[in-house]
Amino acid sequence: MNWLAEFLKIKFYMVTKDHGFVLTRHNFRETSVIAQIFTLAHGKITGIFKGFYGIKKEFSTPLNLYTLNEFVFYPKKSEIWLMSFADIIKDYSFLRLDFEKAHTAAAMAHLINKVMPGWDPNKEIFGLYKACMDYLDKGKDSQRAYYVFIIKFLTESGFKPEFNRCISCGEEISKNAFFSVKKGGIICDKCVNVYGDVRRISHQAIACLRYIQKADLDTVWRLNINYACEEEILFVLRQFLVYHIDFDIMPERFCKV
Numbered sequence: 001m002n003w004l005a006e007f008l009k010i011k012f013y014m015v016t017k018d019h020g021f022v023l024t025r026h027n028f029r030e031t032s033v034i035a036q037i038f039t040l041a042h043g044k045i046t047g048i049f050k051g052f053y054g055i056k057k058e059f060s061t062p063l064n065l066y067t068l069n070e071f072v073f074y075p076k077k078s079e080i081w082l083m084s085f086a087d088i089i090k091d092y093s094f095l096r097l098d099f100e101k102a103h104t105a106a107a108m109a110h111l112i113n114k115v116m117p118g119w120d121p122n123k124e125i126f127g128l129y130k131a132c133m134d135y136l137d138k139g140k141d142s143q144r145a146y147y148v149f150i151i152k153f154l155t156e157s158g159f160k161p162e163f164n165r166c167i168s169c170g171e172e173i174s175k176n177a178f179f180s181v182k183k184g185g186i187i188c189d190k191c192v193n194v195y196g197d198v199r200r201i202s203h204q205a206i207a208c209l210r211y212i213q214k215a216d217l218d219t220v221w222r223l224n225i226n227y228a229c230e231e232e233i234l235f236v237l238r239q240f241l242v243y244h245i246d247f248d249i250m251p252e253r254f255c256k257v
């Protein structure tokens with residue numbers, strides 16, 4: 001054994017362990033897989049699993065989309081990292097059994113993939129995705145999981161819409177409130193004529209949006225929000241995502257908004 005080569009290998013390619021969700025995957029050549037993974041400590045990475053379809057014992061996970069796995073890999077300066085071990089932590093069986101919930105999990109993963117830059121860890125967003133996946137896994141409502149995910153995601157990723165004060169004059173809103181997609185926040189009735197893209201929004205919807213932005217998830221899951229209010233929230237979020245992030249994926253049942 002060339003001990004110097006081994007020493008250099010260890011020094012420059014320190015083997016690392018991390019948890020991650022599979023965002024995308026495709027086969028590479030005959031036996032390998034390339035996947036994008038949203039990891040806890042390294043952010044979004046691209047990994048190659050050489051010999052994935054061989055008899056290697058190192059890859060005991062099927063590496064299905066949106067599942068949570070443990071990985072061992074070698075961080076490098078190049079774009080694609082070599083994965084040496086992968087094992088399943090949680091396979092979220094609803095992904096195979098419930099189309100609507102699977103679609104919600106996919107939409108959340110697409111948003112992460114679109115917005116999060118590579119190699120930029122964000123433990124809050126990792127924890128948020130995991131919490132929403134666990135919520136769906138318990139058989140809870142997909143629509144609730146989805147809009148809560150978007151509201152928290154926008155806050156944590158720096159796109160937070162303003163729901164506290166008029167985004168134009170800074171005053172608190174006591175009478176009619178409007179939402180400006182372009183400005184990314186609420187507008188009072190004194191400033192409303194300046195903007196052409198506004199839409200009326202109820203005080204109840206503003207209160208819910210504001211509350212979800214601030215409160216911890218355990219409290220948010222217990223909130224009682226009526227159907228009309230949820231429709232308003234989804235409409236506002238959809239407009240915001242399309243305009244500011246060019247993202248227009250809504251799980252099918254929510255498309256009527």
Ligand SMILES: [Zn+2]
Nearest residue numbers: 166169188191
């Ligand atoms: Zn104003």
